[in-house]
Amino acid sequence: MSKLYGVPLSPMVRKVLLTLELKQIDHELVPVTPFRKPEGFEKISPLKKIPAWEDDKVTLADSTVICEYLEDRYPEHALYPQAxxxxxxxxxxxxxxxxxxxxxxxxxxxxxxxxxxxxxxxxxxxxxxxxxxxxxxxxxxxxxxxxxxxxxxxxxxxxxxxxxxxxxxxxxxxxxxxxxxxxxxxxxxxxxxxxxxxxxxxxxxxxxxxxxx
Ligand SMILES: N[C@@H](CCC(=O)N[C@@H](CS)C(=O)NCC(=O)O)C(=O)O
The missing domain is CATH 1.20.1050.10 (Glutathione S-transferase Yfyf (Class Pi); Chain A, domain 2)
Structure with a gap:
């Protein structure tokens, strides 16, 4: 199952969560807070920031990068304008x-x-x-x-x-x-x-x- 690392109260994690919810993409939320990051988290998020994303194809950090990837991979329910x-x-x-x-x-x-x-x-x-x-x-x-x-x-x-x-x-x-x-x-x-x-x-x-x- 795809994993989103972070907590919903983080504004940048919430941005990805709303994208996942609107696009109805199955995922597991792995709780990581800015106060406590798991050992080796830099392998998933090089700057040790939340959110980070891991699925069968990629491991990504940064809310914008993650959301653009989700838009490209799951174009149904487009979240960017076309023009x-x-x-x-x-x-x-x-x-x-x-x-x-x-x-x-x-x-x-x-x-x-x-x-x-x-x-x-x-x-x-x-x-x-x-x-x-x-x-x-x-x-x-x-x-x-x-x-x-x-x-x-x-x-x-x-x-x-x-x-x-x-x-x-x-x-x-x-x-x-x-x-x-x-x-x-x-x-x-x-x-x-x-x-x-x-x-x-x-x-x-x-x-x-x-x-x-
Ligand atoms: N540009 C990044 C910013 C991510 C970010 O700053 N996340 C904060 C929480 S909202 C964080 O992880 N802070 C912990 C730290 O900087 O060590 C994004 O959009 O994902």
């Missing part, structure tokens, strides 16, 4: 999510939620600095790009939407909501993302793990 210019734009949103949103929204989650799970104190000074300086820049950009209705490339949730959604899920777990008074288009888009059945299912599963924490 080259739209596909390039989708890749841009994914790149933006992975390289800009992970260190901003991901750090807020890491400090407030992930550390708590392993009984470490949050660096609230770092969190406040991000919330006051970096998060508004990200939200202002996404407000200008958020679709007025549906998702980024039409009626269906695609990988670009998933890549953005996964970080807003973790931000919400960290107790931060995007205010519709300030960012109306973005807030409405996030609502639609969170209401999508696959995303709603992921959020519900996360809440079981987080419980009252």
């Amino acid at each position: 080259p210019e739209e596909k390039a734009k989708a890749r841009w949103f994914e790149e933006y999510a992975d390289t800009v949103m992970l260190p901003v929204l991901g750090t807020v989650f890491f400090e407030r939620v992930a550390r708590k799970l392993v009984n470490q104190p949050a660096d609230e000074v770092k969190v406040q600095e991000i919330l006051q300086t970096k998060l508004p820049t990200t939200c202002a950009y996404l407000e200008s790009e958020a679709p007025e209705m549906d998702f980024l490339f039409g009626a269906d949730l695609q990988l670009a939407d998933i890549a953005l959604a996964t970080h807003f899920i973790n931000l919400s777990h960290a107790g931060v909501q995007i205010e519709s008074a300030e960012y109306p288009r973005l807030a409405a888009y996030i609502d639609r993302l969170f209401q999508h059945p696959a995303v709603a299912h992921r959020i519900a599963e996360d809440k079981k793990v987080l419980g009252g924490k």
